[in-house]
Amino acid sequence: MEYFFWFALFIVFYTYVGYGILLYLLVRVQRLVRKSRPTYVTEYESLPSCTVIVAAYNEASMIRQKIDNTLQLRYPADKIRYIFVTDGSTDETPALVGEYPEISLLHQSARNGKIAAVHRAMREVATEVVVFTDANTLLNTDALIELCKYYSDEKIGAVAGEKRIYAGAEADASAAGEGFYWKYESALKRWDSELHTVVGTAGELFSIRTNLYESVPLDTILDDFMISMHIAGKGYLVKYEPLAFATEMASENVKEELKRKIRIAAGGIQSIVRLRRLLNPFAYPVLAFQYISHRVLRWTLTPILLPVVFVLAALLHVYDAGILYSGLFYGQLIFYGLAVLGFLLERKALKVKIAFIPYYFCVMNYAVLAGMLRYVRGGQSAVWERSNRKQTLTAITIDKRNME
Template sequence: MALIFWLSIFVVIYTFVGYGFVLFILVRIRRAIKGARPLPVSSDASLPSCTLVVAAYNEENYITEKIKNTLELRYPAGKLSLVFITDGSSDRTPELIAQYQQIRLMHSPERKGKIAAVHRAVTEVTTDAIVFTDANTFLNPDALINLCRHYSDPTVGAVAGEKRVSAGETADASSAGEGFYWKYESKLKKWDSELYSVVGAAGELFSVRKSLYLPVSPDSIIDDFMISMLIAQKGYRIIYEPEAYAVETASENVTEELKRKVRIAAGGMQSIVWLAGLLNIFKYGMLSFQYISHRVLRWTVTPFLLVLALILNALLAAQPGAVLYQLLFICQLGFYLLALAGFILEKRQLRVKALFVPYYFCVMNYAVIAGIIRYFRKKQSAAWEKSKRKEG
């Protein structure tokens, strides 16, 4: 029992904290041996031709501002194409986009899901690079240049931008917790990229070489992750570019954030099943190590080990003279009581930021368990499931 407890604690700590320390050390070892990775070339002549693809479903509240933001993006003249695809939209989104001659609108009244819409658009793309971004996110002016400059390196197959969550001083647990999570994720991705490769890209902003794009199954739940990882599986690196970023507002509340996280968790489990070959560290080496450490543990065993560690700790602490286990149990119990306090105060709309992180941490791990159950019960659809966002 004690052995299982300590193994559980080790995996939990490694998953959420330890991997970051390991990355930090490995990156510095790599710098000492090989030096820093060279900066990418970003002259107009070196940048590839590019198509920006925006999939929008019933986004009339955001689409005009998104178009304005898109038209302000900088890129060499004659090298950029803009495609907005609005399949299944029943509001004014297609009508609003059609007013802009600079944008190619692709619309079908049938709703088959985001990835089916994206595949339809990509079949007509003729540029060297494709950039994908969501309709409710806003990019910095040089985002496309900063993404596509990495393709001067032939080993690069995809580039992940940074997601930034806008959360003000009055942020609730979903806003502050999500913002903190993405700041931590950004640091891990930066180190992942420098060591070898990022493990997956988020749909808010990422790019791929057109020649490497593979259409994933229409049933894919987190298609952005699958598209990028299939490229990594071919032996190409996924680069992280923090100077290309997409800003979006946080989920409207914890309930909406939970809905989004459960869907991602179900998609994570699906991706692990579909990408089972990447677990072979003897074949994929560093990529497998990063994939297992950064993604697989989070999306599979770690949330269950949190529960197991608490139960085993309680049993071990009940034994006579088990002072160490008693102290550890008090620490665990205290952490979850803080999360519970955060939940209660959130329901009463009282903001205590110190409680947001433990509360959000518990919400995230509950979402993984719920997502795994949903995946195996085949209850998760690949079609768009929009979460409500706070007004910007």
């Protein structure tokens, strides 16, 4: 029992903390060995031609802000094109997009899912680079430049931007937890990118070389992740640029965030099954190491081991196996006690971040278990759903002071 406890504890620790420490050390060593860091095109007129694709479903409350934000992005005017796809929208979204002659509107009444809409949009693309961004996010002014400068290096096939969560005075469990998670996730992505390649991209903001786009099946849940991982599997690098960032509100509440996380978890299992060739360390030595450490453990083994670690620590404490086990048991008891407190405080709309972060951690891991079950049962649809956010970003100034 002790051996299994330490194995389980090691996997949990490595997944959430250990990989970050190891990755940071590897990057520091690489910096010492590498004589110079790569440089990329910074001349404005030398940037590649680019198409921005926005897939929007019933985003009438946000779409004007998204369009205005998109048209204000700095980029050579003769090298930029905008495509908005509004398939299945039943509100005023298509009509509102149609008011802007600068934007190519693609709309059809059938709601076949986001990836079907993206496939249709890609048939209209003739530029060297494509940038994908969600309809409910706003980008910083130089986002396109910061993404596209990398394509002067032929080894780079995709570039991911940074996702930022807006957290003002109204921050609650979903905002605090999601914000903290994305801060840590962004650090891991920066180090992953510097060591070798980013393991997957987020749909809020990422770009690819157009000629590397590979259609994924229409039932794909995490299309953005799959598209970028196919590019990595072809031997190209996926880089991360935090100076290109997409800002969005946190989920309306933890219930909405849970719904989103369950969908992501189901998509994670689907991705692991379909990308199983990338788990081969002999064919993809560094990529497989990063993929397993950063993604696969989070989506499979570790959430199962969390309750196992707690139960085994409790048993070892009861059987008086030593003060170390008692300390580990009480430490977990305090952590999960704070999670319960976070749950109770959220229901009463009270704001105590020290309790919200353990609560969010537990919700996130419960979502993985629920997502596994949903995937096995075949109950997760790939048709995109609009997430409920706290409010639109209409009056929000995008700057670092307002981000988590």
